[in-house]
Amino acid sequence: PAPTLAQPCARRTTCPYCGVGCGVLATPDGIGGLTIKGDPDHPANFGRLCSKGSALGETVTTEDRLLYPVVAGARSGWDDALDLVVRKFQDMIAKHGPDSVAFYVSGQMLSEDYYVANKLMKGFIGSANIDTNSRLCMASTVAGHKRAFGTDTVPGQYTDLEQADLIVLTGSNLAWCHPVLYQRIVAAKKARPQMKVINIDPRRTATSDIADLHLSIRPGGDAALFNRLLVEIYAQGAIDADFIRDHVEGFDAALATAHRCDSAVTGLSEADLQAFCDLWITSHKVVTVFSQGVNQSSSGSDKVNAILNCHLATGRIGKPGCGPFSMTGQPNAMGGREVGGLANMLACHLDIENADHRSAVKTFWNAPAMPVEAGLKAVDMFRAVADGRIKAIWIICTNPVVSMPEADAVRTALEGCDFVVVSDMYGNTDTAKLADVILPATGWGEKDGTVTNSERCISRQRAILPPPGEARHDWDIIADVGRRMGWASAFDYQSPAEIFREYAALSGIAGQLGRDFDISAMQEISDSEYGDLAPLHWPQTAHRAGGRFFGDGRFFTPSGRGRMLPIQFRPPQSVPSADYPYVLNTGRVRDHWHTMTRTGTSARLSQHLAEPFIEIHPDDAADLGLAVADLAWIRSPHGHAILRVLITDRIGRGQAFAPMHWTSQYASRGQIDTLVSAHVDPVSGQPESKASVVRIEKYHAA
Numbered sequence: 210p211a212p213t214l215a216q217p218c219a220r221r222t223t224c225p226y227c228g229v230g231c232g233v234l235a236t237p238d239g240i241g242g243l244t245i246k247g248d249p250d251h252p253a254n255f256g257r258l259c260s261k262g263s264a265l266g267e268t269v270t271t272e273d274r275l276l277y278p279v280v281a282g283a284r285s286g287w288d289d290a291l292d293l294v295v296r297k298f299q300d301m302i303a304k305h306g307p308d309s310v311a312f313y314v315s316g317q318m319l320s321e322d323y324y325v326a327n328k329l330m331k332g333f334i335g336s337a338n339i340d341t342n343s344r345l346c347m348a349s350t351v352a353g354h355k356r357a358f359g360t361d362t363v364p365g366q367y368t369d370l371e372q373a374d375l376i377v378l379t380g381s382n383l384a385w386c387h388p389v390l391y392q393r394i395v396a397a398k399k400a401r402p403q404m405k406v407i408n409i410d411p412r413r414t415a416t417s418d419i420a421d422l423h424l425s426i427r428p429g430g431d432a433a434l435f436n437r438l439l440v441e442i443y444a445q446g447a448i449d450a451d452f453i454r455d456h457v458e459g460f461d462a463a464l465a466t467a468h469r470c471d472s473a474v475t476g477l478s479e480a481d482l483q484a485f486c487d488l489w490i491t492s493h494k495v496v497t498v499f500s501q502g503v504n505q506s507s508s509g510s511d512k513v514n515a516i517l518n519c520h521l522a523t524g525r526i527g528k529p530g531c532g533p534f535s536m537t538g539q540p541n542a543m544g545g546r547e548v549g550g551l552a553n554m555l556a557c558h559l560d561i562e563n564a565d566h567r568s569a570v571k572t573f574w575n576a577p578a579m580p581v582e583a584g585l586k587a588v589d590m591f592r593a594v595a596d597g598r599i600k601a602i603w604i605i606c607t608n609p610v611v612s613m614p615e616a617d618a619v620r621t622a623l624e625g626c627d628f629v630v631v632s633d634m635y636g637n638t639d640t641a642k643l644a645d646v647i648l649p650a651t652g653w654g655e656k657d658g659t660v661t662n663s664e665r666c667i668s669r670q671r672a673i674l675p676p677p678g679e680a681r682h683d684w685d686i687i688a689d690v691g692r693r694m695g696w697a698s699a700f701d702y703q704s705p706a707e708i709f710r711e712y713a714a715l716s717g718i719a720g721q722l723g724r725d726f727d728i729s730a731m732q733e734i735s736d737s738e739y740g741d742l743a744p745l746h747w748p749q750t751a752h753r754a755g756g757r758f759f760g761d762g763r764f765f766t767p768s769g770r771g772r773m774l775p776i777q778f779r780p781p782q783s784v785p786s787a788d789y790p791y792v793l794n795t796g797r798v799r800d801h802w803h804t805m806t807r808t809g810t811s812a813r814l815s816q817h818l819a820e821p822f823i824e825i826h827p828d829d830a831a832d833l834g835l836a837v838a839d840l841a842w843i844r845s846p847h848g849h850a851i852l853r854v855l856i857t858d859r860i861g862r863g864q865a866f867a868p869m870h871w872t873s874q875y876a877s878r879g880q881i882d883t884l885v886s887a888h889v890d891p892v893s894g895q896p897e898s899k900a901s902v903v904r905i906e907k908y909h910a911a
């Protein structure tokens with residue numbers, strides 16, 4: 210029922226922050242805000258919420274919201290703004306071809322928004338130049354999954370973590386970055402004290418608190434560690450020979466390469482290496498959880514495959530309590546993968562390089578054009594803006610001037626770009642300030658659609674509050690542009706439910722082509738069924754609803770076997786030197802999200818850590834003449850920042866950690882991604898955000 214001021218009622222929706230995807234009960238408070246509770250019936254959180262989710266009601270303020278379109282700094286009407294966008298994009302395409310334009314989108318978008326953007330760029334403009342900030346989040350996992358499984362498939366689900374005998378958390382500060390899932394593990398460990406947890410992270414973090422073993426691995430050492438594990442699995446006779454014989458290929462080559470890998474590069478003692486291997490091998494049910502510490506690396510895809518190798522070799526995959534498990538950072542990073550929001554994918558896990566897949570999508574969309582090869586991935590996309598190959602870019606729901614590596618170069622690129630469009634809730638982000646056209650978009654609590662969390666659970670975000678001012682939904686803005694570009698029937702959408710049905714129907718074709726992502730059972734759901742849609746895991750077909758993948762030994766590769774890959778250790782690309790002797794790790798803090806456009810509006814969330822900081826080891830602080838709470842210059846080959854010094858032995862010597870959130874709105878020189886090198890993984894294109902090199906010096910005020 211619709212809420213009324215007299216009788217407000219709670220509506221079910223989904224948290225817009227991390228990839229856990231918690232269900233939220235939001236109730237209008239009668240004065241324009243919301244009161245928030247966890248949804249006890251949502252399978253991700255069963256009523257729990259973390260600090261960020263609990264504070265959502267404080268962030269729905271309309272203060273500072275962009276309420277109308279802005280063109281060249283002045284208020285505009287929607288017709289004039291969209292006509293200008295269409296004219297500029299059409300001019301560029303006519304003069305320079307479809308690859309002269311690009312969309313840069315976001316894992317914050319709902320699947321319906323994402324689907325329409327992808328359809329417009331790939332099927333109608335005819336370029337694959339649509340990429341997403343999820344490239345910075347989980348692209349290495351996508352590449353690793355596709356190489357091993359044939360598809361980008363997360364094999365298991367959250368309940369596996371509660372059933373495991375051993376959980377390995379590698380490159381994941383789950384306690385701060387996915388807090389509700391961490392709470393579930395804490396509760397499961399309390400109920401089953403025999404459960405063990407290993408935490409692999411160069412830093413000791415809040416997540417280490419529940420670890421039976423914490424391994425302070427050297428930054429970048431993960432592939433060598435899992436290669437060592439594969440060697441030990443074989444040496445101890447712990448392979449699942451039947452599973453390998455019937456369902457796996459590449460075992461011998463993977464093992465031979467692992468044998469040649471020197472595990473000393475992990476920086477771990479022999480005792481710790483052996484303890485890790487022994488616990489992994491002797492635990493019957495093992496889940497290896499991995500996240501940005503694995504993905505954000507110039508060898509991220511290889512690290513992922515080194516992990517998958519160990520699970521394939523032991524058959525510990527797709528069974529209760531077993532499997533590799535990637536955690537996505539963003540609320541809809543998974544949905545973006547499903548709708549093909551990456552430059553190297555088509556919708557519904559179809560492959561852009563596959564002629565049959567391209568043809569199926571082209572026919573389904575009745576599309577005039579379809580690119581035959583991948584478009585530019587995020588880092589290359591902004592390089593193409595910088596050198597003039599891309600002349601018009603539309604940035605939707607993200608803030609790359611702050612969040613991209615070598616962020617100052619991204620700023621310079623956008624300053625020099627012929628035409629920049631930004632759709633956002635706010636007109637004052639660092640990126641929006643550089644736009645020729647800013648379009649006001651609705652945000653969480655104001656829009657309807659679906660998101661998919663890290664365990665393949667699709668759940669609804671629901672509109673509870675009215676759009677502020679003239680703000681419109683992203684799918685509606687993008688479809689309007691598509692119609693104005695001349696494709697009226699292809700973009701004649703009236704609702705997100707209609708988009709969802711189309712996308713579900715396309716997934717059925719993908720299923721017939723042997724893809725994993727198939728939700729065709731929902732292609733005819735009514736508007737009211739979509740309105741009431743309860744959380745459900747994909748696949749959803751006439752024959753199958755949810756569950757795990759690969760426990761039956763069937764994979765989506767051409768041979769039907771899971772693929773083990775030979776993985777060679779490659780160190781991070783930035784090498785410490787006399788000029789830049791420290792390795793800089795970046796990441797999240799507990800109470801802020803991305804560039805703080807939403808969490809920065811909550812005083813409660815800002816109390817946790819009020820300003821950006823840099824963690825360094827006490828011995829390094831002594832060498833540098835730095836005391837607690839001093840300010841320090843942090844310089845890299847790409848930029849500089851001034852940060853408060855936090856001295857702690859949670860971090861190793863020669864290393865530093867700084868959070869990624871602060872923007873010029875909140876700290877004039879606290880932006881970290883200005884320092885981060887834009888080295889990327891050659892397979893996934895994901896930047897190496899965990900291992901840049903910096904110099905640290907005491908700051909003296911002039």
Ligand code: SF4
Nearest residue numbers: 224226227231259262
């Ligand atoms: Fe939101 Fe993630 Fe916290 Fe759940 S764990 S409430 S999805 S931020």
